Amino acid sequence: QSALTQPASVSGSPGQSITISCTGTSSDIGTYNLVSWYQQNPGRAPKLMIYEGSKRPSGVSTRFSASKSGNTASLTISGLQAEDEANYYCCSYAGGSTLVFGGGTKLTVL
Amino acid sequence: QLQLQESGPGLVKPSETLSLTCVVSGGSISRSTFYWGWIRQPPGKGLEWIGSIYSGGSTYYTPSLKSRVTISVDTSKNNFSLKLTSVTAADTAVYYCGRAGGYPSQIDFWGQGTLVTVSS
Numbered sequence: 735q736s737a738l739t740q741p742a743s744v745s746g747s748p749g750q751s752i753t754i755s756c757t758g759t760s761s762d763i764g765t766y767n768l769v770s771w772y773q774q775n776p777g778r779a780p781k782l783m784i785y786e787g788s789k790r791p792s793g794v795s796t797r798f799s800a801s802k803s804g805n806t807a808s809l810t811i812s813g814l815q816a817e818d819e820a821n822y823y824c825c826s827y828a829g830g831s832t833l834v835f836g837g838g839t840k841l842t843v844l
Numbered sequence: 845q846l847q848l849q850e851s852g853p854g855l856v857k858p859s860e861t862l863s864l865t866c867v868v869s870g871g872s873i874s875r876s877t878f879y880w881g882w883i884r885q886p887p888g889k890g891l892e893w894i895g896s897i898y899s900g901g902s903t904y905y906t907p908s909l910k911s912r913v914t915i916s917v918d919t920s921k922n923n924f925s926l927k928l929t930s931v932t933a934a935d936t937a938v939y940y941c942g943r944a945g946g947y948p949s950q951i952d953f954w955g956q957g958t959l960v961t962v963s964s
Contacts (some may be wrong), residue, residue, distance in 0.1 A: 735907050737890070768958065770950035772891075779957055780891065785950035813915055823891050827949045829906035831879065838890040 738763070738824055738836035745842040751812040754839045756824030757805060762834055765806040768827035770810045771800055773820045774838075780823060784809065811841075819843045846870040848941050848955035853923055856935075856962050860890075862928040866941030873899060873911040874919040879948040882915060885957075893936075896944055899923055929961045931935045 739757040746752040756769065763769060767787040772780035784800040787807070797812045805825070811818055824836040829841050852864035866880070866904070873880060880898030892958040895905035897915045905913045928935060936961050942951040
């Protein structure tokens, strides 16, 4: 069970859209449409932003959306805002009631 | 509103056992169909799923830690616990407890996290 692969960093200007990729294998992302995404600010616990592939919890902005193709999931943030600057982690169900996380991506709003 | 709070020693010696407890308030562990899990994050690094316990008592661990981890639940105190044996410096991390829904497929409530340092 290996960690999912995310880019170490992405950046964008206010108002732009950015996409963070998350690559797994046929044992996790490729088989299950059960990817979740978390936002983490320094010194804080992660916050659930997307679950079951593309669903948003109550209170999460519609600017956050997600999708999947094959073994790769993607998180898109549109209309980028300064408050979106944070670390983002993907996570996938990996069978046997276990989860696997990505290494995290630092989003910088220029 | 559901709240989770980790507690336990902040310093553990190498080769000893790390023990943490997560107290759940605002909801009952026993009267739920959720997984109650532990996640850790080494300083400056990413998140790692450790394992979980289902409300019925079944446990599930990540393969790399399975030989050293035990997760248990105390329904009378509405808490669940983590034990990690034979720790080394590599186990130094912020440890989070969380509630996971689905299979589990997402962690929707998190504790604030507690830093555990392994050092002599």
